Structures are given as C-alpha cells and as structure tokens.
Amino acid sequence: MDLRTAGAAPATKRRLDVMAAFDGLISVLNAIGTVWIFVLMVAINADVFSRFLFNAPISGVPLVVEMSIIAIVFLQISAALRGGRMTRSDVLIAKLLKQRPQLGFSLQAVYHATGVVLMAVLFIYSEPFLEKAWRRDTYAGLEGDFTLPVWPLKLLILIGAAVCTIQFARHVGIDFRTLRGMLRRERLESGAVAIPVLGTALVAFIFYALGAIFELSSVQVGLISVLFVLFLVYIGVHVGVALAALSFVCMWVIRDLTVAGKLLALAASESLQRYEFGVIPLFVLMGLLVSVSDIGKDTYDVANHAFRRVKAGLGMATVGANAVFAAVTGTSIASASVFTKVAVPEMLRLGYKPRFAVGVVAGSSVLGMLIPPSLLLILYGILSETSIGDLFIAGIVPGIVLAIAYCGLIWIMARRFPGHVAGPVTLDGRVASEMTWMEMSSKSLPIVLLIIVVLGGIYGGVFTATEAGGVGALGALLLTIIKRRLTWASLWRALTETGHVTAAICFLLISAHVYARMIAMTGIPNVMEAYIVGSGLGLAGLIVIYLVTLIVLGTILDAGSIMLITVPLAVPAMAVFNVDMIWFGIITIIAVEIGLLTPPLGLACFVIHNNLQDDRISIEDIFWGAAPFALTMVVVLILVTLVPKLATILL
DSSP states (O other): OOHHHHHHHHHHHHHHHHHHHHHHHHHHHHHHHHHHHHHHHHHHHHHHHHHHHHSOOOTTHHHHHHHHHHHHHHHHHHHHHHTTOSOOOOHHHHHHHHHSHHHHHHHHHHHHHHHHHHHHHHHHHHHHHHHHHHHHTOEEEETTTEEEESHHHHHHHHHHHHHHHHHHHHHHHHHHHHHHHHHHHSOOOTTTTHHHHHHHHHHHHHHHHHHHTSOOOHHHHHHHHHHHHHHHHHHTOOHHHHHHHHHHHHHHHHSOHHHHHHHHHHHHHHTTOSGGGGHHHHHHHHHHHHHHTTHHHHHHHHHHHHTTTSTTHHHHHHHHHHHHHHHHHOOHHHHHHHHHHHHHHHHHHTTBOHHHHHHHHHHHHGGGGTSSSOHHHHHHHHHHTOOHHHHHHHTHHHHHHHHHHHHHHHHHHHHHOGGGTBOHHHHHSOOOOOOOHHHHHHHHHHHHHHHHHHHHHHHTTSSOHHHHHHHHHHHHHHHHHHTTOOOHHHHHHHHHHHHHHHHHHHHHHHHHHHHHHHHHHHTHHHHHHHHHHHHTOHHHHHHHHHHHHHHHHTTTSOHHHHHHHHHHHHHHHHHTTTOOHHHHHHHHHHHHHHGGGSTTTOHHHHHHHHHHOOTTSOHHHHHHHHHHHHHHHHHHHHHHHHOTHHHHTTO
16 A cells, blocks of 8 residues: 555545535525525615605615625625636637646636735735724714614625635635646646746736836826736736736835725725615626516517518517617626527528527627616716716617617618528518417516616606615516516525626726726826816817727727726716716717627627537627627717717606
C-alpha cells in the first residue's frame, strides 16, 4: 500500500466535507434570501391594499423594503457567483476557454483572485461599521413610528462578503486544478502562464506609476481608469468586480487607502438603501412567473390568429406578441428565450426562411427592454436619479413606434424581397387558425389584466413603481395558480432565480456607485463641463457622439455594462444643457439595445442560438437575419432623438 495515497485519502475526504459544509451554508443563506423576497412581495401588497381599502397604510413597510434589498443581495450573492450568474462579458474569455483552454483558465484564475481581494477589502472596511452600529445601538426609521436596529444588516454584509471571498477563492482553486489536470495530459501552451502573470504585473505597475512616478493629475487618473474599465470588462473580468476594484485603486491613488476602503464599504451598506430599489426583485419575479404560466405562448397564438390574413403575418404576429409580452417581463433575454421556442419552430414548419424566422425573434425581443417594465429603464433611473415611474410611461410610445416600424419592415420585405422571407406558397397562403372569440378572450385576458394593473396603476397614480412591481408579482402568481401551471418546485425556482438576478444586478449598482464616486472625485465632470462650454460643440454634436459611442460599445459589451460605464459620465455633461433626462434615458436604451443584435457580442442572437439547438441555423444566420431589424432600430433612434415629444407625450 502506498503511504502517500493512504495519507491523501483522509485529507481529500476532509476537504470534501469542508466544501460540502460550505455549500450547505451558501444554500441556507440563499434559502433565507429566497423566502425574504416572497415576504417582501406580501408586505408591499398588504400595505397597498390596506391603504387603498381602509386608508390605513402599514407603518414601516417602506423602511423594510429599503433595508431588505441590501440583505437579499448579500444573502444570495455567493449563490449567484456559484451558479455563474454574476455578470461578465464572455466575448473573449469564452473563446479562449474553448480554443486555448490553458490560457483561458489561467486568466480566469486571475479574474477570480481579483474578486477575492475586492471582497476581502470590503469585509475589512465594513467591520468597523458593524462595531459602530452595535456599540451605539443605532436605529433606522422614525422614533415613535417604526424603527429597526442597523447592526443586523451590517452583520449580513460582513457574512455575505466573507462567504463571497471564500467562493471566489474556491473558483481560483477550481481553475488551478483544471489547469493542472490539463498539464498532466498535454504540453504547456505558449503564453498560458506568462500572459496572465505579466499582464497582472503590468496593470499593477501602471497604477503604482500613476501615483508614485508620473504624478498625474486626478483628472488624468480618472480618464485612464475609464479605458481600463472597458479593457477589463472586455477581457472577461466580472463587471461589478472590474468597476469596484478599479475605482478602489484609483481612489487610493488620488487620496489614500483608508478613504478608498471606507467609500467602498459605505457604497455596500448605503447605496441600495432606497425604496425605489424594490422594483428590481419584484419585476423580475413577475416576469419569471409570467414565463412559468405560458402566457407567452397564449399571446403568440392570439397574435397569430389576428394576423393570419396578412402577407408574412406570422412575422408580424411575432412582433405583436413580443410587444405585449414585453409589457410584463422586463427583459429582452426572457422574450428571446420564450419566442425562440414558440415562434421559430412554427415559422419554419409553415415554410418561412430560417434567417427571417430567427431575425424576427431577435429583433422583436429588444422590445422587452423598451416597453415597460424594463430592467434597463430601472437601471438608468437609478444611475441618473430619475423617476422610474416616469421612465416606464415614457417608454410606451417609442416601444409602440418600434413595433410598428418592425411590422412595416416585414411588410416591405414580403413585398420587395419575398425570397428572403418565405416561399411563394407560404406568402400567398393563409395561416390556418380557427380560434373563436371566446378562446381569444380567454387567452388574452390574463396578460391584458396584468398590463392594466401594472401600467394603469403607475399611469393613474394609484401606486408607485415599486408597489406596481409587488402588485404585478402577486397578479402573476395568481394567474399562474389559476392556469394550474404552478408547483412548489416552479415557485421555488422562480424565487431563487429572482434572488440571483437581484444580487447580480444590485452588486453592479454598488460597483457603479463606487465608480461614480471615483469619477466625481477625479473632477472629470467639471472638466467635461468646461470643455463642452469652451468648444462650442453644442448639444446636437454631443448627443451624436454619445449615441455613436453607445452603438460601437454595443458590438463588444453587454447593455448593462455599457450603461454602468457611460451614464455616470454622460449625465453631468447633459446637465450643462438642461437636457430632459427622461427623453435622454429612452434614447440611451434604444442605442444600447442595438448592441443586442450586432456582432460579435449580440447577446439576444446568442440566446436564440443556444435555445434553438438547430444545426440548420448558425449564429451567423441569426446575425444576418437580425441585421434589417438593427437598421430599423437606428432609424427609430434617429426619429426619437429628433422628436423628443415621442418619449414625453404621455408625461
């Protein structure tokens, strides 16, 4: 018996036991956060109905919502990381992991190690805030009305940061074990170790040199940091980690380590303490429950029947169904996933060209981020400190205009370029649909009611956007129960997924808050204001540069990353001209969404390709199919830019 093997076995078993216990801890924290989301929905609905029916709002619900978002984030961020839900750009790293796996896993280990350092720093500088809250017995809320002790929330931040630090470290270990296994089977690739090591050393040296050698001004450090953010996000560092870590280092260079650490800890504990942040988990939950209920399929069936006598009507039906479905989902990715499975097989069966079928689904899926509720509108509202309810209302008309433009495009393609749409028999024929008015009504009623409740409630001033999310989530839950689509397993999956999405988005918002603080500290907004005024560039020129930048960035970065990087820079510049920030938000969303359809990233196109699993349709086919719809979005973007009233007419 080999003594080394005998000694290794107990050590391996102990390591596995420790990892199993750690996974159990993550699962427990995740479960608490999951239940908390459901309780949050119930509390908001209780407050709304109590106020509406009895004119007696429940004291403390807004405060509970404010503190709950932070709790949910740090309870579930480790589970989101473990499940691969933390946002990052896979354009480069995914290609490396596939084509040059040794280099890919080496770089990925460095990225995860950066996460270890960031979360460890957050833990270290958050500990004094817990000690202070405990020692002073600090409370939040209004004394005599409703108060909550602050220290449990600070404790959850510490626990979440500590567990996330360990989880990042586990990923580093997994990357190294995978790399070691490769090296046992094959030779070391050239640059597999040198590139990550030298790259990390070079980045560290550059930031050391900024403060110690070159003595650059704060503005110069800030401008260099923007370029580095773009670079780090593109190569695959988690977006939140890249923003927060780089901002921390820049603040360290500009001021000192203690100030940088305290600002990072303050962002984690206070940047999300706003009632408006409750819209994120509530609208995400509503969209997931709607997906469970098969409302998307029912909406498509109704639209298919309505357009059955129109040439290329099935394409228009897909656009119409996507527009309606967008009014309750909040995300383009959900629309792309649902209609890839519902619409594409039906269009292919009836003789439509594959490129046209996937192009229609890809193009119309972007309506999910423009027609409210929209996660990108929520993100913009938070970053720009603009009313989310007003943004929701402002997105309605441009969303309808874009849907009509898509239908016009399909009509023109069917008339002028029929060979690219379908065969003659398909275009000249009529779709067989014998749906009765009763069936149409029964399939349309659920989603129509949900839209009326959510958007009607906001537009009519009955409740806030956050309350609309709570009522909408409850409505979606009831509809799912009535349609007999809900099981305990599907409800738990929806709640867990909501927590993971919320944790990922809100971690980005924490990082964006740190990034915005760093940008303000460098003095870039003041320099930009002076430059714009002195250059005589004017609002029109600035808007053109901004929109072109967004569209170009859309070819290499995802929509959320683009907004997190650009909006904190653009908002102060727009303030010089007293720009309507609601209109500015709508044109920002449209420009950013064009990137969902453009290579090489084109996230909506990749979602369709992954869900389709059809060897006849390549990713290149999807990009070519989506190209006319991307050009149509550019036309609509120009229209809304030139006619701001389209975005503000309902306000």
